[in-house]
Amino acid sequence: MDYSEKVMDHFENPRNQGKIEDADGIGEEGNPTCGDIMKIYIKVSDNIIEDVKFQTFGCGAAVASSSMATELIKGKTLEEAWELSNKAVVEALEGLPPQKVHCSVLAEDAIHKAINDYRIKQGLSPWEEKEGKEHHH
Amino acid sequence: MDNAATTPVRPEVLDAMIPFMTHSFGNPSSLYDIAKISREAVAKARSQVAAALGAQPKEIYFTSGGTESDNWAIKGVCFANKNKGKHIITSPIEHHAVSHTCEWLEKQGFEVTYIPVDKYGLVNPDDVSAAIRDDTILITIMFANNEIGTIEPIAEIGKIARERGILFHTDAVQAVGHVPIDVVSMNIDMLSLSGHKFNGPKGTGALYIGKRVKLVPLMHGGDQERKRRAGTENVPGIVGLGLALELSVSEMKETTEHLKELRNRLIDGLLKVPKSHLNGHPQMRLSNNVNVIFEYIEGESILLMLNRKGIAASTGSACNSSSLEPSHVLTACGLPQEIVHGSLRLTIGDMTEEGDVDYLLEVVPEIVQKLRNMSPLTPQELRTT
Amino acid sequence: MDNAATTPVRPEVLDAMIPFMTHSFGNPSSLYDIAKISREAVAKARSQVAAALGAQPKEIYFTSGGTESDNWAIKGVCFANKNKGKHIITSPIEHHAVSHTCEWLEKQGFEVTYIPVDKYGLVNPDDVSAAIRDDTILITIMFANNEIGTIEPIAEIGKIARERGILFHTDAVQAVGHVPIDVVSMNIDMLSLSGHKFNGPKGTGALYIGKRVKLVPLMHGGDQERKRRAGTENVPGIVGLGLALELSVSEMKETTEHLKELRNRLIDGLLKVPKSHLNGHPQMRLSNNVNVIFEYIEGESILLMLNRKGIAASTGSACNSSSLEPSHVLTACGLPQEIVHGSLRLTIGDMTEEGDVDYLLEVVPEIVQKLRNMSPLTPQELRTT
Ligand SMILES: Cc1ncc(COP(=O)(O)O)c(C=O)c1O
Ligand SMILES: Cc1ncc(COP(=O)(O)O)c(C=O)c1O
Numbered sequence: 001m002d003y004s005e006k007v008m009d010h011f012e013n014p015r016n017q018g019k020i021e022d023a024d025g026i027g028e029e030g031n032p033t034c035g036d037i038m039k040i041y042i043k044v045s046d047n048i049i050e051d052v053k054f055q056t057f058g059c060g061a062a063v064a065s066s067s068m069a070t071e072l073i074k075g076k077t078l079e080e081a082w083e084l085s086n087k088a089v090v091e092a093l094e095g096l097p098p099q100k101v102h103c104s105v106l107a108e109d110a111i112h113k114a115i116n117d118y119r120i121k122q123g124l125s126p127w128e129e130k131e132g133k134e135h136h137h
Numbered sequence: 138m139d140n141a142a143t144t145p146v147r148p149e150v151l152d153a154m155i156p157f158m159t160h161s162f163g164n165p166s167s168l169y170d171i172a173k174i175s176r177e178a179v180a181k182a183r184s185q186v187a188a189a190l191g192a193q194p195k196e197i198y199f200t201s202g203g204t205e206s207d208n209w210a211i212k213g214v215c216f217a218n219k220n221k222g223k224h225i226i227t228s229p230i231e232h233h234a235v236s237h238t239c240e241w242l243e244k245q246g247f248e249v250t251y252i253p254v255d256k257y258g259l260v261n262p263d264d265v266s267a268a269i270r271d272d273t274i275l276i277t278i279m280f281a282n283n284e285i286g287t288i289e290p291i292a293e294i295g296k297i298a299r300e301r302g303i304l305f306h307t308d309a310v311q312a313v314g315h316v317p318i319d320v321v322s323m324n325i326d327m328l329s330l331s332g333h334k335f336n337g338p339k340g341t342g343a344l345y346i347g348k349r350v351k352l353v354p355l356m357h358g359g360d361q362e363r364k365r366r367a368g369t370e371n372v373p374g375i376v377g378l379g380l381a382l383e384l385s386v387s388e389m390k391e392t393t394e395h396l397k398e399l400r401n402r403l404i405d406g407l408l409k410v411p412k413s414h415l416n417g418h419p420q421m422r423l424s425n426n427v428n429v430i431f432e433y434i435e436g437e438s439i440l441l442m443l444n445r446k447g448i449a450a451s452t453g454s455a456c457n458s459s460s461l462e463p464s465h466v467l468t469a470c471g472l473p474q475e476i477v478h479g480s481l482r483l484t485i486g487d488m489t490e491e492g493d494v495d496y497l498l499e500v501v502p503e504i505v506q507k508l509r510n511m512s513p514l515t516p517q518e519l520r521t522t
Numbered sequence: 523m524d525n526a527a528t529t530p531v532r533p534e535v536l537d538a539m540i541p542f543m544t545h546s547f548g549n550p551s552s553l554y555d556i557a558k559i560s561r562e563a564v565a566k567a568r569s570q571v572a573a574a575l576g577a578q579p580k581e582i583y584f585t586s587g588g589t590e591s592d593n594w595a596i597k598g599v600c601f602a603n604k605n606k607g608k609h610i611i612t613s614p615i616e617h618h619a620v621s622h623t624c625e626w627l628e629k630q631g632f633e634v635t636y637i638p639v640d641k642y643g644l645v646n647p648d649d650v651s652a653a654i655r656d657d658t659i660l661i662t663i664m665f666a667n668n669e670i671g672t673i674e675p676i677a678e679i680g681k682i683a684r685e686r687g688i689l690f691h692t693d694a695v696q697a698v699g700h701v702p703i704d705v706v707s708m709n710i711d712m713l714s715l716s717g718h719k720f721n722g723p724k725g726t727g728a729l730y731i732g733k734r735v736k737l738v739p740l741m742h743g744g745d746q747e748r749k750r751r752a753g754t755e756n757v758p759g760i761v762g763l764g765l766a767l768e769l770s771v772s773e774m775k776e777t778t779e780h781l782k783e784l785r786n787r788l789i790d791g792l793l794k795v796p797k798s799h800l801n802g803h804p805q806m807r808l809s810n811n812v813n814v815i816f817e818y819i820e821g822e823s824i825l826l827m828l829n830r831k832g833i834a835a836s837t838g839s840a841c842n843s844s845s846l847e848p849s850h851v852l853t854a855c856g857l858p859q860e861i862v863h864g865s866l867r868l869t870i871g872d873m874t875e876e877g878d879v880d881y882l883l884e885v886v887p888e889i890v891q892k893l894r895n896m897s898p899l900t901p902q903e904l905r906t907t
């Protein structure tokens with residue numbers, strides 16, 4: 001598999017890997033085709049993502065995408081985190097092989113689920129996925 | 138540790154090939170002599186391959202590899218015998234060179250029965266016998282599986298096929314040069330092999346075709362190979378294949394003993410990892426093949442980490458296949474979807490040393506632990522962080 | 523002087539291949555690196571071949587030789603388009619890799635029209651146009667003929683095929699590396715080439731497949747070559763083919779001039795023998811090809827005598843073919859049976875020197891005279907004893 005050095009770095013030294021025991025929101029997303037599962041934990045205060053951790057069962061691209069995505073949303077507002085696209089993750093990773101782009105979508109979806117999990121727990125209505133968003137399953 | 142994928146050409150084999158590439162055989166040699174030297178070298182290679190299989194030289198046809206041999210054997214018999222019948226029997230764990238060929242033939246109107254395998258990947262000869270129909274024209278079952286290393290009961294299947302008068306092909310790409318083979322006593326009608334699996338050159342292969350077999354060419358054209366396989370002979374490749382096979386067979390006993398010892402140490406060591414399982418048959422397996430499953434983790438990740446440590450390996454994980462589907466072999470052995478993704482195949486060769494095994498047994502458990510710590514599926518008691 | 527049959531691998535090409543045979547790329551290189559180096563080398567070779575043809579790299583597919591490329595192109599298109607039509611247009615002077623493939627397809631229910639050629643072996647594009655039917659799915663006409671060297675009006679035929687929306691394949695095995703080719707301006711949809719015809723390795727070839735072509739694989743199996751041609755890549759062979767082609771193309775202008783000079787001297791000299799004739803077109807011919815007929819004598823005898831003098835050559839004589847039939851190419855050019863047997867093909871290469879030509883022009887007339895003295899057909903005035 002032809003991964004960029006950036007991907008390999010995030011794969012070998014994943015940032016924010018682990019679990020937040022008292023998470024405010026948890027999102028889990030799986031790809032039924034390749035069997036992979038990604039879990040995102042967020043800790044929120046004042047609408048800001050104070051801490052984020054991930055657990056991933058998946059390929060190199062899935063692990064690297066999780067790691068990069070968590071880095072990109074840490075310290076951001078929920079709105080900013082919601083706007084993070086898989087495309088931005090791929091770019092930050094200096095590209096992914098074409099058949100591995102779907103792995104980065106997993107990260108975007110898991111973050112959305114974590115944010116909505118938080119919103120529901122707060123008694124807020126969940127945000128809706130954008131129309132026409134790339135669908136990958 | 139990916140010797141089942143491909144092996145480098147042995148130095149003595151390369152030396153034998155080079156004069157046929159450059160056409161320089163030292164002096165004195167006219168151009169006329171070159172043709173003669175080439176012809177004799179091809180004849181010698183044909184004898185070497187025949188000897189390795191217990192066949193006659195005129196039953197050996199050179200091809201461009203295992204894939205061509207498989208395609209030719211199966212399509213060749215089907216197109217030649219379609220007036221006799223349309224039914225093929227095979228297994229669900231064949232290499233894609235066989236399985237995709239069968240699938241294409243289904244689209245052309247042939248019918249295929251897939252004999253199920255047990256959890257070790259073994260075909261039961263009684264099942265083959267029961268699947269034979271009046272219109273069965275071919276049985277194709279692989280000699281040894283490339284992923285899990287299981288060796289099939291070829292002699293038993295051959296006996297049934299011969300008794301029932303049905304042609305029997307075996308894809309022996311993983312077995313030739315590694316396991317004793319005798320096409321006569323095993324009642325094999327056609328057998329595929331590939332040069333680069335036993336330290337011969339890539340892009341070379343052969344098909345053994347027994348005398349009673351009727352099949353059409355896959356390569357139409359010139360009169361080469363007794364008019365059955367057209368195309369300018371790849372003389373250096375053929376010379377290399379013949380010598381590499383002769384050397385492999387002459388060293389087989391010794392190599393096998395050495396590999397079995399290393400293989401068993403590897404298997405024992407890897408199975409010490411909790412929640413790990415061996416794939417394939419514990420005894421009826423290739424001496425170079427180790428295939429284990431580690432629960433809760435994904436195969437491509439293991440490969441990447443191993444690669445970083447200088448070790449090549451292979452996996453049946455969906456993430457590592459271009460189709461994003463898990464190994465059809467492991468699935469056919471009945472492994473549940475949750476764990477099929479964590480498979481790791483290590484295949485050793487004569488270059489593998491004890492130190493390599495020690496190193497592997499040191500790094501694999503560390504990698505497995507690291508990935509398990511990362512995985513959302515891992516139960517708490519198996520985590521270290 | 524049989525360079526159209528096969529050529530040796532150039533030293534620099536061999537040097538480029540060897541690391542990929544032995545998998546030794548110097549230090550430091552992990553097994554992981556080897557896979558990467560191989561992948562990049564194959565990509566480079568694909569670009570080299572694409573550049574030589576004016577194609578895109580992703581339109582180049584590596585095969586085991588010209589025969590496979592021809593079989594794949596023709597069978598692949600026919601099986602993929604059989605619901606659209608069953609009609610193929612070709613010429614009567616194709617290499618057997620094309621003609622025998624077409625004959626086999628006739629047995630499978632396809633219909634083939636053979637466009638006649640003129641006495642020079644030229645196909646008339648108007649005849650191609652007139653032969654097109656509603657159910658025509660493929661036109662396959664060779665770029666340059668391997669026996670008589672005639673170069674066909676490929677651009678004209680390509681234009682017609684494109685206008686009528688019919689796929690056009692050309693067997694360019696004798697042309698690639700020797701004649702400028704541009705698949706885009708010539709409207710070629712598929713093109714076959716073979717490595718050992720331009721000092722690349724035997725057992726290697728390629729098929730150019732334009733984007734609009736739908737065809738089924740000839741080799742089913744693994745996912746190699748964008749899932750269209752299965753089989754472990756012959757990496758050393760591919761590397762060698764790519765480099766050899768790049769070198770041939772870069773030297774083409776110079777080589778061609780040199781060869782044309784030698785060729786014309788050879789032709790002029792040989793035609794001084796009484797009752798001799800040139801086969802093929804005087805101008806539209808490969809710069810390496812000489813093909814002459816000597817009346818009253820038989821080709822295999824000429825070959826044997828030349829071989830004794832260290833010269834390899836080729837003939838269209840029936841006695842020299844395993845079918846005992848005279849060349850279908852010379853017959854299609856309308857040569858009467860009595861003289862078709864006396865043909866001699868000499869094909870020169872960059873290794874051919876002026877001295878070789880002189881030597882040939884010395885020995886051939888002697889041999890012809892010796893055989894004519896022996897032949898019952900020779901008229902008295904041509905005898906010397
Ligand atoms: C069992 C089996 N059959 C067929 C093949 C195809 O051989 P090749 O890739 O040399 O064409 C392979 C190897 O890839 C194999 O392991
Ligand atoms: C015109 C032509 N087509 C096809 C072929 C077949 O090529 P190969 O023998 O490399 O398969 C040849 C050479 O033998 C040829 O001259």
Ligand code: FES
Pocket residue numbers: 031034035036058059060061062100102103455456457
């Ligand atoms: S998560 Fe399975 S392919 Fe990446």
Ligand code: FES
Pocket residue numbers: 840841842846
């Ligand atoms: S006379 Fe012997 S083959 Fe023609």
